[in-house]
Amino acid sequence: MDEYRLLTNEEINILEENGCTAEDWTNINVADDFQPTYIKNVNFYGEIFMGVFEKNIEVSNGFVRHSGIRNATLRNAYIGDNCLIENIGNYINNYAIGEECCICNVCTMETTAEATYGEGNTISVLNEAGNGNVILFSGLTSNLAALMIRNADNRDFTAAIRGIVKDDIERRERDKSTVGNNVKIVNTTEITNTHVSDNCEINGARRISDCTLSAGPEDNVFxxxxxxxxxxxxxxxxxxxxxxxxxxxxxxxxxxxxxxFTAESSLFFANSYMSNGEACAAFCGPFSSSHHKSTLLIGCMLSFYNAGSATNFSNHAYKMGPIHYGQLERGTKTASGSHLLLPANIGAFSVCLGKIANHPDTRALPFSYVISDGKDTFIVPGINISTVGLYRDIRKWPRRDVRIQSSRKSMINHDWLSPLTINEIIEGKKALESMKETAGEDTPFYTYNGCKISRNSLERGIRLYDMALKLFAGEVAAGYDLTAEGRTNGKGEWCDLAGMLLPKEEERNLVNAISNGFLRSMADVEMFMNNINDHYGEYLTAFTRDIIINQLGAEEITESCIEKIILQGNEAKKEWISEIRKDAEKEYSMGDVEHAVLEKFINQLEAEQ
Structure with missing residues (x-):
């Protein structure tokens, strides 16, 4: 609706009879087909634009009411066609409102000249007392946020990415003070400097200030x-x-x-669920969840994570303030009552139990239990590979991705045995074998980075890591053509950008392309990252070829070599399934599950073989 006219004298008379007033009736602009019938008890200030009010709109499921404006004060407002606006306790000031919106029982809606709508603000994640390292904007993804944090000390990269984000915000083709079409705002006290995109709903909120609610075309915000x-x-x-x-x-x-739940300076991405507890300076990547009142997530980086009740991270390790932080790599859990004193780094798919105060770094011992009583910390290497919990977790995450397909912006790779975890497994296996060789086989406890590992745990860890390595190689060999030469840059180090798995070399290429100005827009960055993600299979193939030769003893990749690797993988899978079955039967023997539940789970396991 682009053309407006002034009110006729007859329309002004009708509005005044309906209890309306205006600071200046000549500042009221209306659509050609405007009818004043449904405008009652409205006070107009400043410049006003109004559309038509000729349709009913749905205010609740199956309940429709005629559009119109009643019992409201408007100043410098644009009202689209067929809105229902009523019972505005204070006023609506400097807002453009789209078509067919329902705005009822609201006290104040206002924008001011200095509004940012939450876009472009820089926050400090992980290091609560640090300089800002993540820029908030509507297009942020878990992968890009992780890249910002990992490379925050690179001045050229930081300056370049902030410039790209600033340009992206400025290029958005929308009025930042706009409420979109089909928006519902009811029973709400205050909305200040907030953009609300199409189809969003605000129902009963106390205050929404300097925010952007940015919904996808099929995915509204509530x-x-x-x-x-x-x-x-x-x-x-x-x-x-x-x-x-x-x-x-x-x-x-x-x-x-x-x-x-309360949160400050924190990020929550892709299917995260936070209830009752609190977070501060936390990076909660895909599938992070916390359900309990007594849980505090602070100064930590998480993904595929589950917090047990009374989980507590402490970022005041000493007396220098909240400057410490840590990372729990993907798939890690904290048991009920666990307390992790930061800094600490926990390897992928591990479980933390008790008060862990010695700042462990177990990234080279993934799939471990890390257990402490506040004094001694014990590691049970690799044990989580063989548990029912891991088996259930790695199957549930893909099923629990409830994002609409068109709104899936963060790239999530669900592989649990991947080049990332296999590199850690190889390093862990070497470390355990080195400890065994150096300290001897009769040592009751071995020491690793200030933590203790029992002899039995060390022996079992070596066996489980070896099993996982063969299982990984066998599955890749069965699913990909390893005999054909391809990319080489999947070899070596890999990293996890909060769900996206990629070679370290490709992360460096991405950072350099941004830093050097090769990538100039957010569209360029997204295309570059999508291209890396799309070639995961090729990087994986290069990595696995290298593993087969350097870790599994093959001299070259031939058809017969592949057959042998697949056979080893099948045997490793049988061993893995057997270990999980033993764990399930152990839990049943403790009286924790019913026999029918055990039977159903075992049938599921047997179907995998």
């Missing part, structure tokens, strides 16, 4: 009762509900913050 959001971005099917309180946060891609 803000529920008692919520306070400040300086934050909420995107693509995410929800903030039930008294949650967030400030300086990003909540994206079907994530949910609910039941009084």
């Amino acid at each position: 803000i529920g009762s008692g919520v306070i959001c400040e300086n934050s971005i909420i995107t693509d099917g995410s929800a903030v509900l039930n008294g949650a309180n967030i400030a300086n946060c990003f909540v994206g891609e079907a994530s949910q913050i609910t039941n009084g």
Whole structure:
């Protein structure tokens, strides 16, 4: 609707009879087909634009009401066609509102000249007291945020990526003060300097200030009762509900913050679920979850993570302030009552139990149990490979991705045995074998980075790591053509950008392309990252060829070599399934599960062989 006219004298008379007033009736602009019938008890200030009010709109499932404006004060407002706006306790000031919106029982909606709408704010993640290392904007993904954090000390990269983000924000073709089409805002106290995109709903919130609610075309954002959001971005099917309180946060891609959860300077990506507890300076990557009131996530980087009740991270290791932080690599869990004193780095798919105060670094011992009583810390290397918990976890995550296909921005690789974890397994296996050789086979406990490993645990860890290595190689050999020469840059180090697995060399290429100005826009960066992700299979093939030759003793990759690797992999898989079955039967023998549950699980295991 681009053309407007002034009110006729007859229309002004009708509006005044309906209880309306205007600071200046000549500042009221209306659509050609405007009818004043449904405008009652409205006070107009400044410049006003209004569309038509000729349709019913749905205010609740199956309940429709006629559009119109009643009991409201408007100043410098644009109202699209067929909106229902009523019972505005204070005023709507400097807002452009789209078509067929329902805005009822709201106290104040206002924008001011200095508004940022939460876009472009820089926050400090992990190091709570550090300089800002992540820029909040609607297009942020877990992968890009992880890249920002990993390369925060690279001045050229940081300057370049901030310039790209700034340009991306400025290029957005929308009025930042706009409420989009088909938006519902009801029973809400205050909305200040907030952009609300099409189809979003705010119902019962206390205050939404300096925020952007950015929904995908099929994936709306929902803000529920008692919520306070400040300086934050909420995107693509995410929800903030039930008294949650967030400030300086990003909540994206079907994530949910609910039941009084509080968060500050934190990131939540792709199917994360946070309830009751609190987070500060936390990076919660894909599938991070916390359900309990007594849980504090602070100064930590997580993904595919589950927090047990009363999990507590401490970033005040000494007296220099909250400067410490740590990483729990993908798939790690913390048991109920666990306390991790940062700095600490925990290897992938591990489980932390007890009060761990000696700042362990177990990245070279993935799939481990890390257990402490506040004094001695014990590691049980590789034990989680053989547990029912891991078996269930690696199958549940792909099924629990509830993101709409068109809104899947963060790239998530679900492989549990991948070049990332295999590199760690190889390093861990070498470390265990070296300890055994150096300290001897009769040593009751071995020492690793200040932690203790029992002799039995060390022996079992070597065996489990060897089994996992053969299982990985066998599965890749069965699924890919390893006999054909291809890329070589999958060899060597790999990294995890919060869900995206890639060779370290490709991360360096990406960082250099941004730093040197080769990538000039967010579209360029996304295309470069998508290209890396699309070639995962080729990198994986190059990595596996190298592993077969350098770790599994093959002289060259031939058809007969591949057959042998696949056979070894099949045997390793049988061993793995057998270990998991033993773990399930052990749990049954403790009286923790019913026999029918055990039987169903074993049938599922047998179907895998």
